[in-house]
Amino acid sequence: MAQQKISFTRYLVEQQRADGLIPGQLRLLLEVVARACKSISQAVNKGALGGVLGTAESENVQGEIQKKLDIIANEVLIEANEWGGHLAAMASEEMETIHVVPNRYPQGEYLLMFDPLDGSSNIDVNVSIGTIFSVLKKPDDTPGVQEADFLQPGTQQVAAGYCIYGPQTTLVLTVGNGVAMFTLDREQGSFVLTQEDIQIPADTKEFAINMSNMRHWDEPVKRYIDECLAGKEGPRGKDFNMRWIASMVADVHRILMRGGVFMYPWDKREPEKAGKLRLMYEANPMSWLVEQAGGAATNGKQRILDLKPTKLHERVSVMLGSRHEVERLTQYHAEKP
Numbered sequence: 001m002a003q004q005k006i007s008f009t010r011y012l013v014e015q016q017r018a019d020g021l022i023p024g025q026l027r028l029l030l031e032v033v034a035r036a037c038k039s040i041s042q043a044v045n046k047g048a049l050g051g052v053l054g055t056a057e058s059e060n061v062q063g064e065i066q067k068k069l070d071i072i073a074n075e076v077l078i079e080a081n082e083w084g085g086h087l088a089a090m091a092s093e094e095m096e097t098i099h100v101v102p103n104r105y106p107q108g109e110y111l112l113m114f115d116p117l118d119g120s121s122n123i124d125v126n127v128s129i130g131t132i133f134s135v136l137k138k139p140d141d142t143p144g145v146q147e148a149d150f151l152q153p154g155t156q157q158v159a160a161g162y163c164i165y166g167p168q169t170t171l172v173l174t175v176g177n178g179v180a181m182f183t184l185d186r187e188q189g190s191f192v193l194t195q196e197d198i199q200i201p202a203d204t205k206e207f208a209i210n211m212s213n214m215r216h217w218d219e220p221v222k223r224y225i226d227e228c229l230a231g232k233e234g235p236r237g238k239d240f241n242m243r244w245i246a247s248m249v250a251d252v253h254r255i256l257m258r259g260g261v262f263m264y265p266w267d268k269r270e271p272e273k274a275g276k277l278r279l280m281y282e283a284n285p286m287s288w289l290v291e292q293a294g295g296a297a298t299n300g301k302q303r304i305l306d307l308k309p310t311k312l313h314e315r316v317s318v319m320l321g322s323r324h325e326v327e328r329l330t331q332y333h334a335e336k337p
């Protein structure tokens, strides 16, 4: 007998029923996010035919030139989530301040954060890109909703995930019960469960870092990479391979599938910045997914999920993936004179 396909909706309903892991409102919210990702995927797939490639005439709050798809993806996520009644507010890489659900719509108890389009530099060259999201509960001791309500450590996330628009469109999710992966069945128009309980091997021979920044790195990162590059003859006693896609979504997806370590560390180019990646909607959701798959995530000194954010667009140094490699990086940072 052919095995029955488990849809994203059915998976969530089962999580809600059997494990009581997700309340009904959170399930509905996640279904809306998945629908929005499906429509972003369609726009991505049309590419030049849909007029979605290229640069827009604007800059975002981070001072980065926006691509048309950055704006489209942001709008799709906002419009899809605004009226469902599950959310109090949203925050995005592409918006300076929070977007409170207008009072013509019912208000919910969740806060949604997203990087609507991750890997913007890859859009126009047809390389994998994605959407990253994180869900928090609004603290219920405050009336209304403020930016401060979002400033919770990653340990408080109630759901996190990403959707990768690559050769396949794949949604990866955690609600704190391991990591599950769903592949978009374009004929059926729905996400289908294709892998459960994803585990990252604790050891690896593969690292991901933008090597062009080597001269700017801090000593512990340089030491770690030098040792990897020394290969079989060096202190690690094995040859390492390197990958750098420049879409965090794609690099982290590879690590979830076959292990490895991903680093975007602090560097000396802009020493006042903690890092390049954003804590709330890049590092936190990815760190939780990686931990739920048996890996680890640190800024070198502290577990990323324990960091208490001080602002919405806070940046952070990121090292995540196979547990033993992340432990080694942490040890090198601790040993720094």
Ligand SMILES: O=P(O)(O)OC[C@H]1O[C@](O)(COP(=O)(O)O)[C@@H](O)[C@@H]1O
Pocket (backbone or CB within 6 Å): 093, 115, 117, 118, 119, 120, 121, 210, 246, 247, 248, 249, 264
């Ligand atoms: O071009 P660089 O410096 O290697 O940076 C690549 C990194 O920047 C990012 O693209 C930042 O994401 P956005 O495209 O959302 O700004 C990461 O996905 C990626 O890991």
Ligand SMILES: [Mg+2]
Pocket (backbone or CB within 6 Å): 115, 117, 118, 119, 248, 282
């Ligand atoms: Mg990004």
Ligand SMILES: [Mg+2]
Pocket (backbone or CB within 6 Å): 070, 093, 115, 116, 117, 118, 119, 120
């Ligand atoms: Mg982005």
